[in-house]
Amino acid sequence: MLNIGVLVSGGGSNLQAIIDKIESGYIKNVRIVTVVSSKEGVYALQRAKEHGISNTFIARKSFSNIDEYDEALIKHFTEHKVDLVVMAGFLSILGERFNKFFEKRVINVHPSLIPAFCGKGFYGIIPHQHVIESGVKVTGATVHFVELEADTGPIILQKAVYVEDNDTPETLQKRVMEQAEWEILPEAIKLYAENRLVVDGKRVKII
Structure with missing residues (x-):
């Protein structure tokens, strides 16, 4: 267990x-x-x-x-x-x-596709505000192992979410949670529990 x-x-x-x-x-x-x-x-x-x-x-x-x-x-x-x-x-x-x-026993979910819109100060609604301001068409969420520097640890899973023309930071935040975060965070825990994650430097292999 x-x-x-x-x-x-x-x-x-x-x-x-x-x-x-x-x-x-x-x-x-x-x-x-x-x-x-x-x-x-x-x-x-x-x-x-x-x-x-x-x-x-x-x-x-x-x-x-x-x-x-x-x-x-x-x-x-x-x-x-x-x-x-x-x-x-x-x-x-x-x-x-x-x-x-x-070490290698902490995972985090971040509301963007790392390495975009991440790092110190990028939390809550802020990444979504920057996504809309930048004009990118795709964002999403990332689950990664945690290291001392924010959002730099090996990436376990990512899932993309399209940015819609009429999105606000709030609507985009909600959709990223529902379509990405709520799916890949439990999935990463499942993979960890099944011993299917192998960390090789900055890469995480799923076996």
Whole structure:
């Protein structure tokens, strides 16, 4: 059984997609053992509660530096025997200690086709605003292993979504979530649980 811990910061729609795929039996031998939010009172925690999943919030501002924050998260996930950490709309920055401790055991979903519209400052609605302003015709989502520098880790899965002429950042964000993020994040967890991911430098091979 693969134990996963999910990091969230908002409504938790990606968390719900994972829960749904586990409960339907599509993802086998995986259980969410804890959900951790960077903010108190977000709806993602309510989603976890409704499905009987342990949940809490650990805020960055409660700690004097990033190392202390890293240690608090490491302690929490270790106590819950977490094998894989999933960042599902998590907006806080994690430091070197956390990344080293969970090396190649943290995955993130990003709302663009990396390496476009990514990196520091590209989160939430912002990538979609830049997509529309740039005039590109195709965007999408990416699931990747997390490294210290934002959005630079080996890419596991990507899915494209066409940009429509009448799109706003909000309509595009919704469609990218529904057509890409909610599909490839659970799929990446499934592949990881089945030991089908092989990291070779910056490339991830699916076997």
